[in-house]
Structures are given as C-alpha cells and as structure tokens.
Amino acid sequence: MSFYPENHLVDQAFENPTGFGQSHQGEIARLVDVADLCLKPFAEARSGIELALSADDPWHRYWGLIACSRFAGQASSFVTSAKRLAQNDFNLLVRTRAAEFLGLARAADPRRVILKVLAQSKSGVETNLILNSLVLLRDGKPGYAFDITSRNLTRSGRTFSDVKRRLEYLDPNYAPPAAKKKRNKKKN
Numbered sequence: 001m002s003f004y005p006e007n008h009l010v011d012q013a014f015e016n017p018t019g020f021g022q023s024h025q026g027e028i029a030r031l032v033d034v035a036d037l038c039l040k041p042f043a044e045a046r047s048g049i050e051l052a053l054s055a056d057d058p059w060h061r062y063w064g065l066i067a068c069s070r071f072a073g074q075a076s077s078f079v080t081s082a083k084r085l086a087q088n089d090f091n092l093l094v095r096t097r098a099a100e101f102l103g104l105a106r107a108a109d110p111r112r113v114i115l116k117v118l119a120q121s122k123s124g125v126e127t128n129l130i131l132n133s134l135v136l137l138r139d140g141k142p143g144y145a146f147d148i149t150s151r152n153l154t155r156s157g158r159t160f161s162d163v164k165r166r167l168e169y170l171d172p173n174y175a176p177p178a179a180k181k182k183r184n185k186k187k188n
Contacts, residue, residue, distance in 0.1 A: 006125050027057075034063040038070040045071070053081045058091040065097035072105045079107040086110075092117040093129060100133045103144060110137055111144055118152050124160020127153055131166040138170075150174060 034052045037045040045067060052064025068075040068082060079102065086098035086108075095117050103110030114134050121127045137144045148170050150158050157163065167174045 006129065027059075030057075031059055031063060034060050035066070037064070037067040042071045042074045046077075049075065049078060053078060053085070058089070058094050061085060061089065061094045062091070062097055065094065065101050068101040069097070069104050072101075075101070076105060076107065079105065083108060086113045092121055092126060096130050096133050100137060103137045103142070104140075106142055109144065111146060114146070115148075115152055118148075118157065119154065121157045122154055124157055124163050127157035128160055128162045128166060131163065131170070135166070135170070146170070 034048065037048045037052070040048075049064050049067050052060045052067070055061055055064070065082065065085065068078050082098040082101050086095050086102060089095050089098065095113055099108075099110035099113035099117075102108035102113075114130065114137070118127060118130050118134075121130060134146055134148065138146050148167075150167055150171070153163070158167070164176050168176070
C-alpha cells in the first residue's frame with residue numbers, strides 16, 4: 001500500500017488497512033508497474049511515463065513524475081506536460097512532484113508552485129510530504145533557496161508534529177507555539 005502517499009492512506013485506509021489493500025489489489029499492481037519505470041533505462045521507460053502522465057488516476061501521474069525526477073534531464077521531453085500538471089492538476093501532490101521534476105531537471109523554478117501548494121494544503125501529513133520535496137530541492141542540486149516560515153502553511157497544515165520538526169530545520173527563527181495551559185477550575 002506504500003504506493004499511495006501517506007495522506008491518502010490516512011484518509012482512505014486508516015480504519016481498515018487490510019480491507020483497503022484487498023479491495024485495491026489491481027490498482028496497487030498497476031501503481032507498482034508505474035513506479036518500476038524508475039528501474040528501467042529511460043528509452044524503455046519513456047512510453048510508460050507518457051501514459052502515466054496522461055492518466056486519469058492521480059497516483060499514476062504522481063509516480064510518472066517521480067520517474068521523470070529520477071531521469072531528470074533525460075526526461076526533458078516531458079517538461080511541457082510537467083509544467084501543465086504543476087499549474088493545473090487538482091491533486092496538490094501531483095503538482096508538487098511536477099515542480100520537483102522541473103526543478104531537478106533545471107527546466108523551471110519550482111519555488112512558486114511549492115509555496116502555492118503549501119498554502120493550499122489542509123492536511124498536516126500532505127504538508128509534510130510537500131516539505132520533503134522542498135528540502136530535496138533546497139538541499140540537493142541545483143539547490144533552490146526557499147524563504148519558508150510557518151506563515152506559508154495553512155493552520156491545519158502546520159499542526160502536524162512532523163511539520164513542526166521540518167519547520168525547525170527549514171526556518172532558524174521558528175519557535176513551536178507554546179502549549180496552552182489548562183485552566184484549573186476552583187471548587188466552591
């Protein structure tokens with residue numbers, strides 16, 4: 001089931017992961033095939049990536065973009081598709097992976113898209129996944145400078161504990177919000 005991003009699993013499979021896995025076996029097998037494109041030479045993976053990027057299923061597009069990131073500059077023929085997905089896809093993680101590929105391939109600056117999806121994410125788990133891509137783009141090559149603070153995130157996005165740890169790493173001035181003190185009621 002790890003072929004689905006964690007936020008999708010939390011939303012869809014958390015209550016009955018076994019049942020979810022069983023009922024999605026065929027879909028998971030197809031996602032495995034798309035993810036496996038990363039293991040092939042680009043010439044062999046190219047047609048599969050093309051199919052994945054135009055698929056109706058967002059997780060096919062997501063894994064197709066991960067394959068593009070793996071190939072970076074070799075996958076330059078998919079830059080136009082990735083730019084379209086980065087701007088218009090309804091799924092924030094697809095947009096994130098498109099921006100990631102474009103940044104790694106040095107085909108477009110990913111910062112605007114990454115900051116925009118962070119400002120839209122209502123899930124702490126999803127926000128953390130977006131921040132993971134941001135860290136890759138910042139700390140890896142070519143090394144994009146991001147000016148990121150908790151103000152870039154939605155309130156619901158910044159409350160997740162892993163997001164707080166990411167913010168501590170990314171923003172040297174970040175201070176987690178103080179825990180609210182419980183008020184003791186006096187007995188009369």
